[in-house]
Amino acid sequence: MLEHHYLTTLFEPKSVAVIGASDRENSVGNVLFKNVLESGYKGRLYPINPAHDKILGVPAYKSIEEISARVEMAVIVTRPQTVPGVIEQCGRSGVKNAIVITSGFAEAGHSGAALERKMMEIARSYGVRLLGPNCLGIIRPSLGLNATFARVHANVGHLALVSQSGAICSAVL
Template identity: 50%
Template sequence: MSTHYLNRFFVPKSVAIVGASEREESVGYRLLLNMQEAGFNGRLYPVNHKHDELLGLKTYPDINAIHDTLDLVVIATPAPTVPGIVRQCGEKGIDSIIVITAGFVELGKAGKRLQQEILDIAHRYNIRIIGPNCLGVIRPSGYLNATFAYGTVQEGHLALVSQSGAVCTAIIDWAQSQGIGFSTVVSMGDAADIDFGEILDFLAMDGKTTGILLYVEGISHARRFLSGLKAAARLKPVILIKSGRHEAGCKAAMSHTGAMIGGDDVF
């Protein structure tokens, strides 16, 4: 069986955390700690130009200083720095990036321009991106927790794909109390590049996943979404929770992911 083109997001052998930090309250610290506590058995590289070591790991000033092939880069630095980091990744031949950072399309025109700059660079170098403005990705079977969520996620057979990071963490917390595990957790955020349709395509063929739970605020590529949904639903049950039925829900979604809300009649 051929390897899916999104495979590096879920079973990477080497991961760099750009924006890893010593501050315990920071996203960068939590990302690095979660990767360690998940027992990631690949090569893990914290990137921080101010420190020589973080959580017992040697740090690197930038991506170029890492003399290794990187399967996945997770970015958690201020929004204006992200285009330059994506460009560095492209020049190094890295094609899979998770952008945790917020401050893009959900903040209006300036944020949209910055997001488009990132996408232009990504397309130039054939880079695929999950995010920005997302929680990250969890794959318990691969000992991968590339998120800044608190708590642990036990392994199971249900995949969770959510546009909202807050809903994602709420479901994870509840599932933990009920002894429910996950095969995969994906926080889509703004879904500027990789969208629901592509994630569904991956999960449809994923042997670790027997059911899929989606939390959707809005769909930007309807045909791709329907194609992925049909492919997945032929093979395993798919549950879709749609927000934005009422005006308050629409406004809330727009304020934090910039989602284009689809009409309920369409769904």
């Protein structure tokens, strides 16, 4: 029997929650959610925003804790102050992977660094693996998944790109 790698649900998620998805044109939550919708992702997609019943025509949830199904990956695009609480909700809900698109952490100074430490402490306590904060996200063209706020899309091919720099990734795309 093949062993399931612990990063499979990060790179091949069967379900994705976009926490902070938005109808507000050109906001990061709007662009990212549109990218996931328009890239042809075949898995379950859950927009989460307490202020909306639907986002871009898709029924929305107030919190990840309202979703009865297992969510494999959360993409977080909320204000920095809310992220530790969102990570805690993810942990309580059994989410094992979260991409934190949000900026305003260690790169923003002492208070941001303290917020990042708090976020990391909560993630560790629940076993939630994090990508980010302040990152572009993940694109998996073979899965039809573009969980980024990049304005360009990648084609299916035989090349992978991993970069610390979202600007470099966007330029290469």
